[in-house]
Amino acid sequence: xxxxxxxxxxxxxxxxxxxxxxxxxxxxxxxxxxxxxxxxxxxxxxxxxxxxxxxxxxxxxxxxxxxxxxxxxxxxxxxxxxxxxxxxxxxxxxxxxxxxxxxxxxxxxxxxxxxxxxxxxxxxxxxxxxxxxxxxxxxxxxxxxxxxxxxxxxxxxxxxxxxxxxxxxxxxxxxxxxxxxxxxxxxxxxxxxxxxxxxxxxxxxxxxxxxxxxxxxxxxxxxxxxxxxxxxxxxxxxxxxxxxxxxxxxxxxxxxxxxxxxxxxxxxxxxxxxxxxxxxxxxxxxxxxxxxxxxxxxxxxxxxxxxxxxxxxxxxxxxxxxxxxxxxxxxxxxxxxxxxxxxxxx
Amino acid sequence: xxxxxxxxxxxxxxxxxxxxxxxxxxxxxxxxxxxxxxxxxxxxxxxxxxxxxxxxxxxxxxxxxxxxxxxxxxxxxxxxxxxxxxxxxxxxxxxxxxxxxxxxxxxxxxxxxxxxxxxxxxxxxxxxxxxxxxxxxxxxxxxxxxxxxxxxxxxxxxxxxxxxxxxxxxxxxxxxxxxxxxxxxxxxxxxxxxxxxxxxxxxxxxxxxxxxxxxxxxxxxxxxxxxxxxxxxxxxxxxxxxxxxxxxxxxxxxxxxxxxxxxxxxxxxxxxxxxxxxxxxxxxxxxxxxxxxxxxxxxxxxxxxxxxxxxxxxxxx
Numbered sequence: 001x002x003x004x005x006x007x008x009x010x011x012x013x014x015x016x017x018x019x020x021x022x023x024x025x026x027x028x029x030x031x032x033x034x035x036x037x038x039x040x041x042x043x044x045x046x047x048x049x050x051x052x053x054x055x056x057x058x059x060x061x062x063x064x065x066x067x068x069x070x071x072x073x074x075x076x077x078x079x080x081x082x083x084x085x086x087x088x089x090x091x092x093x094x095x096x097x098x099x100x101x102x103x104x105x106x107x108x109x110x111x112x113x114x115x116x117x118x119x120x121x122x123x124x125x126x127x128x129x130x131x132x133x134x135x136x137x138x139x140x141x142x143x144x145x146x147x148x149x150x151x152x153x154x155x156x157x158x159x160x161x162x163x164x165x166x167x168x169x170x171x172x173x174x175x176x177x178x179x180x181x182x183x184x185x186x187x188x189x190x191x192x193x194x195x196x197x198x199x200x201x202x203x204x205x206x207x208x209x210x211x212x213x214x215x216x217x218x219x220x221x222x223x224x225x226x227x228x229x230x231x232x233x234x235x236x237x238x239x240x241x242x243x244x245x246x247x248x249x250x251x252x253x254x255x256x257x258x259x260x261x262x263x264x265x266x267x268x269x270x271x272x273x274x275x276x277x278x279x280x281x282x283x284x285x286x287x288x289x290x291x292x293x294x295x296x297x298x299x300x301x302x303x304x305x306x307x308x309x310x311x312x313x314x315x316x317x318x319x320x321x322x323x324x325x326x327x328x329x330x331x332x333x334x335x336x337x338x339x340x341x342x343x344x345x346x
Numbered sequence: 347x348x349x350x351x352x353x354x355x356x357x358x359x360x361x362x363x364x365x366x367x368x369x370x371x372x373x374x375x376x377x378x379x380x381x382x383x384x385x386x387x388x389x390x391x392x393x394x395x396x397x398x399x400x401x402x403x404x405x406x407x408x409x410x411x412x413x414x415x416x417x418x419x420x421x422x423x424x425x426x427x428x429x430x431x432x433x434x435x436x437x438x439x440x441x442x443x444x445x446x447x448x449x450x451x452x453x454x455x456x457x458x459x460x461x462x463x464x465x466x467x468x469x470x471x472x473x474x475x476x477x478x479x480x481x482x483x484x485x486x487x488x489x490x491x492x493x494x495x496x497x498x499x500x501x502x503x504x505x506x507x508x509x510x511x512x513x514x515x516x517x518x519x520x521x522x523x524x525x526x527x528x529x530x531x532x533x534x535x536x537x538x539x540x541x542x543x544x545x546x547x548x549x550x551x552x553x554x555x556x557x558x559x560x561x562x563x564x565x566x567x568x569x570x571x572x573x574x575x576x577x578x579x580x581x582x583x584x585x586x587x588x589x590x591x592x593x594x595x596x597x598x599x600x601x602x603x604x605x606x607x608x609x610x611x612x613x614x615x616x617x618x619x620x621x622x623x624x625x626x627x628x629x630x631x632x633x634x635x636x637x638x639x640x641x642x643x644x645x646x647x648x649x650x651x652x653x654x655x656x657x658x659x660x661x662x663x
Contacts, residue, residue, distance in 0.1 A: 038581070038583050039580075039581035039583040039584045039587075040581075040583045040584060040586070040587040059617065060586060060617050063586075063613075063614050063617060064583055064586065064614065067613050067614055068582055068583055068613065068614050069583075182446060182447075193546075193547045193579070198547055200546075200547045200548065200579070200581070200582070201546055201547065201548065201582060201612070201613070203613040312581050312583075316581070316584065317570070317573070317580045317581055317583075317584030317587075318573060318575075318578045318579060318580055319547070319548075319579050319580060319581050320579075321579075
């Protein structure tokens with residue numbers, strides 16, 4: 001691994017390491033900001049006491065900082081990082097800069113699972129996940145597996161068939177979800193909240209559940225960084241480099257989908273983070289996945305931490321679903337790409 | 347000229363024919379005060395030619411009002427949510443609550459001559475029925491005065507105005523009685539109330555909703571009264587900061603039941619005054635959200651729950 005090779009790496013490894021470290025600092029500062037600001041303002045002196053958990057700290061404020069704000073921020077960072085990693089993986093896989101973590105039907109499957117649980121009142125939980133998150137998780141995984149099966153059954157085993165299968169399933173599941181909601185005349189706000197994503201009421205138990213999944217998925221994808229580079233050049237090129245395309249594709253889809261499914265299970269369907277973060281990372285770090293993956297993950301984490309902060313403070317005490325904030329960021333971002341970069345995304 | 351007996355017979359027959367026709371005309375033109383023209387909640391002008399004999403109600407509140415003014419025996423169709431009085435449950439169902447669940451064919455098969463609907467959310471149904479030539483009136487009430495208007499309007503539509511006026515007078519008396527007792531509560535004794543519509547996400551109610559008004563009329567201080575919108579979603583932090591002394595909520599099938607033990611398990615909620623004193627109650631959703639005659643029962647229920655010493659009588663559930 002020649003660390004000073006000019007192309008295709010935009011930075012040398014040491015420089016990019018420095019920038020990644022900087023991104024990490026920015027993320028930590030964002031989490032700190034998330035703890036400082038909230039729907040209720042706390043005076044700086046009291047805030048410091050609450051954070052340091054000193055003996056004279058106000059117990060309510062200690063609770064707000066350590067049990068309400070901090071777990072939210074940490075979870076937002078994990079989900080943002082997970083979605084961004086999955087986004088990078090799918091964009092490499094489909095060689096399409098508009099691919100996001102839900103493109104193979106994960107979000108529709110999750111929404112359908114969650115709505116089934118709501119409509120029929122499921123009560124079974126598993127591994128720390130309540131019935132709703134569990135159903136969403138199972139729905140997402142099942143849908144993607146089905147899409148994989150359908151794609152394999154098709155004539156060509158190219159990624160296009162996977163995309164088509166995912167889109168077809170997504171459409172059918174959307175219709176089924178809407179039907180369920182109308183049929184039983186459910187209160188829409190719970191489903192709505194789910195479909196728009198929210199970190200409201202998420203405590204440390206969610207973090208405990210999500211942490212191992214996100215870290216393992218990220219690790220798998222990071223290990224596959226060079227195969228991902230090869231895949232972006234095309235299936236033929238990758239095969240000629242000695243890559244087992246089918247196996248790599250399967251592993252990548254599984255890891256990325258797992259990350260997306262866990263993300264939806266703990267926080268609902270949050271869009272745009274998995275789409276914007278990889279692009280921002282590519283703008284500054286180039287297309288090599290060795291640097292792109294950690295950079296995207298950190299940028300995605302920071303983005304979502306700030307989005308959640310905005311979601312709960314902009315209209316305080318009213319909370320806005322975080323998916324609305326990320327969508328508000330996504331639109332202008334794409335307009336910017338259109339105007340200033342002529343539509344070129346990398 | 348015809349012979350005299352023939353002329354006499356034809357003359358009498360004509361006379362009796364005219365008499366018969368005149369009597370029929372008088373009978374058809376019928377009762378005084380009819381036809382009736384009303385301007386409904388959607389600002390539509392609706393004309394009803396004769397006293398309706400086959401009425402369909404598209405909202406539980408309307409059903410309760412119809413029965414309360416004494417027109418219940420003329421109700422031929424209700425919704426699946428119309429559960430009061432018990433007699434209402436024996437009528438055929440034409441749909442659920444939202445407009446999209448109303449089965450127009452089933453409705454039309456009942457041959458109604460008056461349909462009493464809800465407001466904006468029934469707009470498509472109302473327009474379809476109007477096109478089918480069935481008089482449809484939209485009823486909407488946002489507060490107690492609106493409820494009184496609804497009762498009087500339905501009374502007029504069903505030719506039961508005196509009964510409707512009596513119902514309204516009775517309700518007004520009870521509301522005034524509650525208000526009089528509430529006025530005696532010192533401001534410092536008023537309780538901070540948090541009404542929880544839903545737990546995940548946390549959804550509460552502001553001043554503009556019916557339940558928001560009930561809380562204030564019953565002498566409670568809704569901690570989220572000043573927020574825009576009827577049912578805003580809020581942060582847990584905000585609930586903790588406002589530290590309500592009583593937590594109330596509707597008893598609905600969905601979601602976990604609202605009890606102090608359950609609320610205590612939520613992260614951060616154990617510090618709230620209401621949870622520490624155990625003042626967490628779930629109240630009948632039917633009584634506290636339907637803009638009909640039983641809304642006063644709901645008011646008395648809220649008052650009794652908040653200030654049991656001042657409102658000792660347990661209202662009917």
